Amino acid sequence: MTSDPVPHPGASPAPLPVSAAAPRLRESLASTGSFYDEIGGHETFVKLVDVFYAGVAADPVLKPMYPEEDLGPAKVRLTTFLEQYWGGPTTYSEQRGHPRLRMRHAPYKVNPDARDRWLAHMRAGVDSLDLAPLHEATLWDYLERAAHSLINTFEE
Ligand code: HEM
Numbered sequence: 380m381t382s383d384p385v386p387h388p389g390a391s392p393a394p395l396p397v398s399a400a401a402p403r404l405r406e407s408l409a410s411t412g413s414f415y416d417e418i419g420g421h422e423t424f425v426k427l428v429d430v431f432y433a434g435v436a437a438d439p440v441l442k443p444m445y446p447e448e449d450l451g452p453a454k455v456r457l458t459t460f461l462e463q464y465w466g467g468p469t470t471y472s473e474q475r476g477h478p479r480l481r482m483r484h485a486p487y488k489v490n491p492d493a494r495d496r497w498l499a500h501m502r503a504g505v506d507s508l509d510l511a512p513l514h515e516a517t518l519w520d521y522l523e524r525a526a527h528s529l530i531n532t533f534e535e
Pocket residue numbers: 441444445446452453456457460475480483484487488489493494497498522525526527529530
């Protein structure tokens with residue numbers, strides 16, 4: 380499977396006929412009302428991923444999976460991916476192309492233990508954001524479903 384593991388909210392049809400609007404207006408319509416903006420934009424995603432990677436750096440199962448000693452570039456990839464997914468800038472695809480997350484996780488042993496660890500560090504990240512309950516539930520629901528969908532082995 381090469382598509383996103385979970386349907387992409389940024390890709391759903393705009394509620395207004397945005398394509399018919401003048402370019403200026405189109406720009407402003409496209410940049411308002413996204414989940415990305417609602418939860419605080421770039422700063423929020425940077426914080427989420429910073430807290431997450433602090434957990435990964437101390438995790439004896441996850442840390443060895445990361446190919447680079449410096450987690451900085453991996454942080455940028457995850458941040459830009461999540462920002463794009465939630466309707467923010469499309470930097471991820473400009474730099475990395477189509478996400479193809481299942482394919483990109485194929486080299487790693489993503490078993491239930493790895494998933495649970497990944498989710499535990501993400502939980503700490505989400506908790507650090509102090510989001511409104513509905514935003515928090517929306518974000519968490521996605522992260523859980525995405526993590527479940529990336530399991531690629533049940534080997535210990
Ligand atoms: C389920 C447990 C997971 C494990 C163990 C895991 C592990 C990894 C590892 C080891 C990498 C390589 C680091 C790098 O070079 O960037 C990676 C990359 C990445 N992961 Fe995960 N991951 C998991 C779940 C997820 C989920 C749920 C998402 C999305 C919501 C995600 C999004 C990404 C992205 C965007 C990249 C960078 C892809 C690229 O452009 O190369 N991962 N992951």
